[in-house]
Amino acid sequence: MAEAFAEYREVGVVDPLRQGDVLEAVDPGVSMWQRHLLVMTADCDFAYAKHQGRVTCAPLLSAEEYLFEMQIPKIRERLIKQSLKQVRQILAKADVPNISDRRLREWASEEQPSDIVMRLKLEQADAQKTVSALNSIRMMDGLAPNLKEGVDLLVEAQLIGSSPPKRENVIKKVVSDLREPYARxxxxxxxxxxxxxxxxxxYFAYLRQIEQVWEPDISLGPSRREVKYRRISRMQDRFTHALVQRFAMVFMSIGLPRQYEELRDLHSEILGESFV
Structure with a gap:
């Protein structure tokens, strides 16, 4: 019978702390960023005490936590951008002062969309579309405590827009976006x-955040002394190497200015509009 697959392997008390070890917080009340940690400090740093007792780690988030914290906001921003574009197209035809996307989004949360449309004095057809778009933005910017409610908000917000798609298609698209980080x-x-x-x-290893733990605060096995973390496993070598490689690439990449990204997106949108 084939042995069940797992990315980790178990380690004994005599095995020293090494890169790829998984730590679990003793205190169950710590934040999700400190609950489970993956040791990133190199083995040679442990061997020659180059780390000065500071163990560098990356958080291991449950899949639900990761999707809620990292993927739901991306989906929300994409959908809100679409609604804002629709509103701006309507306002461009109306005799109203120029309003930035940021202000439009804030306004949708500050006042009822119907009141906003009355202030703008839009024609009836455009007014209805604008109310729907602003209501959609307002709902998507609402607070959700968990992944399930976050998905529900995104789905319902799309269904109250003008010319809403079918519910099953909306759900399918949101779920597809949430599945993306698993395979890619x-x-x-x-x-x-x-x-x-x-x-x-x-779980998802989130490699952009760094946590540091004092090595004396880590227990490798049963201990009477007070500690903050206990080691519970070690990643298999292939997964340790893959994670460390990704970790290094995150901090080797060169970030580009926000203004560049905004202009890049503008050029991309103009290209798309030229084929309509």
């Missing part, structure tokens, strides 16, 4: 099916 993860994350015995519900 961004450069700063990687999916892991399990990180230790009893921890097999799916």
């Amino acid at each position: 993860p961004p450069g700063d994350a990687l999916f892991l099916t399990a990180i230790a015995p009893g921890h097999d519900t799916g």
Whole structure:
């Protein structure tokens, strides 16, 4: 019978702390960013004490936490951008002062969209479309406590827009976007099916955030002294190497100015409009 697959392997008390070790916080009340950590400090740094007792780690988030924190905002921003574009097209035809996207978005949350449209004195057909778009923006910017409610907000917000698509198509698209990082993860994350015995519900290593733990605060086995973390497993070598490589690439990349990205997006939108 074939042995069940797992990205981790178990380690004994005598095994020293090494890169790829998975740590679990002793305090169950810590934030999700500190609950489970992956040791990134190099083995040679441990061997020669180059790390000065500071163990560099990256957080391991549950799949639901990662999708809610990192992917839902991306989907929301894309959908809000579409609604804002629709409103701006209507306002461009009306005799109203120029309003930035940022202000339009804030306004949608500050006042009822119907009141906003009355202030703008839009014609009836345009007024209805604008109310629908602003209501959609207002709903998407609402607070959601978890992934399920976050998805529900995105779905319902699209259904109250003008000419809404079918519910099943909306749900299918949102779910498809949430599935994307599993098979094609961004450069700063990687999916892991399990990180230790009893921890097999799916996790994402989020490699853009760094956490540091004092080595004396880590227990490698049963201990009477007070510690903050205990080691619960070690990643298999192939996964350790893949995670460390991704971790390095995150901090080697060169960021470009926000103004460049905005102008780049503008050129992309103009190109699309020329073929309509």
